[in-house]
Amino acid sequence: MTWDTAHTLGKGDVVSNESLANLLREERRFEPPAQLAADANVTAEAYERAKADRLGFWAEQARRLSWSTEPTETLDWSNPPFAKWFKDGRLNVAYNCVDRHVEAGHGDRVAIHFEGEPGDSRSITYAELRREVAKAANALLELGVRAGDRVAVYMPMIPETVVAMLACARIGAPHSVVFGGFSADALATRVRDADARVVITSDGGYRKGGASALKPAVDEALSRPGTENVRNVVVVRRTGQDVDWTEGRDLWWHDLVERQSEEHTPEAFEAEHPLFILYTSGTTGKPKGILHTSGGYLTQVSYTHHAVFDLKPDTDVFWCTADVGWVTGHSYIVYGPLSNGATQVLYEGTPDSPHKGRWWEVVEKYKVTIFYTAPTAIRAAMKWGDDIPAKFDLSSLRLLGSVGEPINPEAWIWYRQHIGAGRTPVVDTWWQTETGGIMISPLPGVTATKPGSAQVPLPGISATVVDDEAREVPDGAGGYLVLTEPWPSMLRTIWGDDQRYLDTYWSRFENRYFAGDGAKKDDDGDIWLLGRVDDVMLVSGHNISTTEVESALVAHPAVAEAAVVGAADPQTTQAICAFVILRGAAAEELEEGGLVDELRAHVAKQLGPIAKPKRILPVAELPKTRSGKIMRRLLRDVAENRELGDVTTLTDSSVMSLIQQKLPSAGSED
Numbered sequence: 001m002t003w004d005t006a007h008t009l010g011k012g013d014v015v016s017n018e019s020l021a022n023l024l025r026e027e028r029r030f031e032p033p034a035q036l037a038a039d040a041n042v043t044a045e046a047y048e049r050a051k052a053d054r055l056g057f058w059a060e061q062a063r064r065l066s067w068s069t070e071p072t073e074t075l076d077w078s079n080p081p082f083a084k085w086f087k088d089g090r091l092n093v094a095y096n097c098v099d100r101h102v103e104a105g106h107g108d109r110v111a112i113h114f115e116g117e118p119g120d121s122r123s124i125t126y127a128e129l130r131r132e133v134a135k136a137a138n139a140l141l142e143l144g145v146r147a148g149d150r151v152a153v154y155m156p157m158i159p160e161t162v163v164a165m166l167a168c169a170r171i172g173a174p175h176s177v178v179f180g181g182f183s184a185d186a187l188a189t190r191v192r193d194a195d196a197r198v199v200i201t202s203d204g205g206y207r208k209g210g211a212s213a214l215k216p217a218v219d220e221a222l223s224r225p226g227t228e229n230v231r232n233v234v235v236v237r238r239t240g241q242d243v244d245w246t247e248g249r250d251l252w253w254h255d256l257v258e259r260q261s262e263e264h265t266p267e268a269f270e271a272e273h274p275l276f277i278l279y280t281s282g283t284t285g286k287p288k289g290i291l292h293t294s295g296g297y298l299t300q301v302s303y304t305h306h307a308v309f310d311l312k313p314d315t316d317v318f319w320c321t322a323d324v325g326w327v328t329g330h331s332y333i334v335y336g337p338l339s340n341g342a343t344q345v346l347y348e349g350t351p352d353s354p355h356k357g358r359w360w361e362v363v364e365k366y367k368v369t370i371f372y373t374a375p376t377a378i379r380a381a382m383k384w385g386d387d388i389p390a391k392f393d394l395s396s397l398r399l400l401g402s403v404g405e406p407i408n409p410e411a412w413i414w415y416r417q418h419i420g421a422g423r424t425p426v427v428d429t430w431w432q433t434e435t436g437g438i439m440i441s442p443l444p445g446v447t448a449t450k451p452g453s454a455q456v457p458l459p460g461i462s463a464t465v466v467d468d469e470a471r472e473v474p475d476g477a478g479g480y481l482v483l484t485e486p487w488p489s490m491l492r493t494i495w496g497d498d499q500r501y502l503d504t505y506w507s508r509f510e511n512r513y514f515a516g517d518g519a520k521k522d523d524d525g526d527i528w529l530l531g532r533v534d535d536v537m538l539v540s541g542h543n544i545s546t547t548e549v550e551s552a553l554v555a556h557p558a559v560a561e562a563a564v565v566g567a568a569d570p571q572t573t574q575a576i577c578a579f580v581i582l583r584g585a586a587a588e589e590l591e592e593g594g595l596v597d598e599l600r601a602h603v604a605k606q607l608g609p610i611a612k613p614k615r616i617l618p619v620a621e622l623p624k625t626r627s628g629k630i631m632r633r634l635l636r637d638v639a640e641n642r643e644l645g646d647v648t649t650l651t652d653s654s655v656m657s658l659i660q661q662k663l664p665s666a667g668s669e670d
């Protein structure tokens with residue numbers, strides 16, 4: 001496909017606020033702070049080294065880990081796309097994340113500063129974490145869990161969740177973490193697909209100011225056919241709420257785990273031993289169980305955490321706000337930071353409970369130095385107002401990261417200015433559940449950053465943008481993002497479905513991994529992500545990226561958030577339909593009618609008349625997954641007056657009925 005608006009992004013006349021506009025216009029790039037560059041973990045030389053010898057580079061990164069048998073072979077790619085990395089090496093992932101730091105004398109270092117939503121807190125050292133993981137591993141063994149058995153984890157964001165995952169890793173039992181916000185149905189499907197033997201859960205967790213139950217969903221899920229192989233449910237007491245109990249099956253974590261021995265000798269597993277399955281909900285059909293294995297995965301998440309976040313384990317306090325039920329939580333709460341001996345914050349709740357400054361209060365309390373979150377959270381903070389973060393001391397921060405969706409330049413600049421005091425680098429990190437670890441991102445001590453662009457593949461990673469015929473596009477053009485060489489933390493297959501693995505990722509282009517994202521290269525060759533290819537709009541023969549139209553809308557001072565979709569249209573194939581959340585006062589103006597025309601003109605000016613939305617609908621909220629991604633598929637259903645598709649992964653299903661109610665009042669239609 002050709003991308004009609006791709007070259008104009010960022011060169012338009014951005015008007016949201018005088019100082020931001022100046023920043024965007026004049027300082028298109030932000031050089032790394034001199035001190036950070038001087039002390040950076042990784043320098044520009046890494047790109048050269050990796051380019052000269054990619055496999056040698058990864059073999060060197062594998063030495064970041066402790067192996068009981070060092071690998072001699074880096075990559076076996078004799079049966080592509082089924083990769084084997086470090087296949088003759090053996091290691092224990094949990095030992096690498098916990099015990100070895102204690103053995104190195106860091107037992108007193110805090111691994112996790114846990115902050116509960118109600119304000120309870122506890123700090124857990126590496127020595128304590130080692131004991132807890134050993135006890136939990138012994139508990140699983142007592143329940144008959146053996147290497148290779150799957151364990152489902154359905155938990156809130158509490159330390160026991162991390163302990164449970166590491167205990168599984170320690171005994172070689174792949175975990176399948178199911179996000180705690182998912183329904184009993186979603187849990188049942190995942191338990192069935194993975195044929196889990198044990199479920200670890202809790203009575204509930206604190207969210208949005210109240211106790212929200214988890215155990216009832218487990219009980220319901222396990223009443224469904226196909227889940228009979230679950231022998232035990234282990235329940236952590238978090239909220240103290242009443243729970244139903246199935247004698248003989250259900251066990252309290254505190255009864256079972258507390259009485260176990262603190263000693264457990266970790267067994268070394270092959271590098272390709274399965275570490276976890278994590279389900280991603282495709283747009284249609286049953287969720288895909290993405291399979292990750294041990295040695296390659298841990299090598300890449302450890303290296304990327306070290307390189308992209310420049311972690312100094314003695315002094316930094318790292319905080320990734322993702323839920324552990326999402327891949328970002330697996331790779332950058334559990335395995336990356338812990339393998340590097342980091343001290344980190346684990347926060348249970350939502351950013352606005354009990355008040356909208358909660359996150360910034362936590363940053364101040366623990367003197368967080370590195371902060372990693374999603375664009376949706378940044379846009380929410382922007383909407384809530386600059387005065388909120390301004391009330392807190394955020395001066396400890398030295399580096400900010402973004403993940404999950406394209407970050408629009410407006411939000412990037414706001415993040416740097418209002419959270420990073422205009423001095424911290426912002427790293428926009430592109431990757432997927434399937435890639436396991438970060439793939440495309442600036443390096444904070446090396447790259448001059450550009451607001452809105454993920455920029456360059458990391459050392460050792462090969463990515464490019466191709467057209468329909470798999471030809472690499474020139475700088476300044478757009479197409480499909482592909483990965484051209486295998487990487488250590490790549491998915492190994494879809495659980496139980498090798499054919500689907502081949503069809504989904506490896507059939508669109510020969511010998512290339514198709515990520516499903518649109519992207520463009522700018523004139524410097526830097527990569528800009530343009531959204532999922534499935535979401536691309538076709539208007540009168542032109543392909544238009546959702547990301548670019550949304551960025552243009554959000555660059556207008558009246559718009560806080562935007563989601564656009566292409567809705568079937570008899571004249572133009574698809575017509576652009578925009579759902580916008582307006583800033584306070586702007587809503588009234590909209591009623592008067594002037595604002596819709598102004599927004600349409602604004603998009604036309606930024607991106608060209610073809611990208612002008614046909615309809616603009618103001619809404620109070622947008623449908624999102626709990627990981628913060630806009631579910632455009634549902635908006636398309638609304639825009640085309642169809643019945644809604646699968647809404648099980650939606651954060652809040654009432655959002656859709658609110659949006660649907662809005663529709664008949666098509667006062668905003670062209």
Ligand code: 6R9
Pocket residue numbers: 280327328402403404405406407428429430431432433434454515516517529531532627
């Ligand atoms: C880590 C994670 C993967 C999809 C991916 C892309 C989008 C993630 C992004 C980004 C633009 C970024 N995505 N990071 N788009 N810029 N920095 O999010 O994994 O939940 O599997 O989603 O998210 O569309 O293909 P996952």
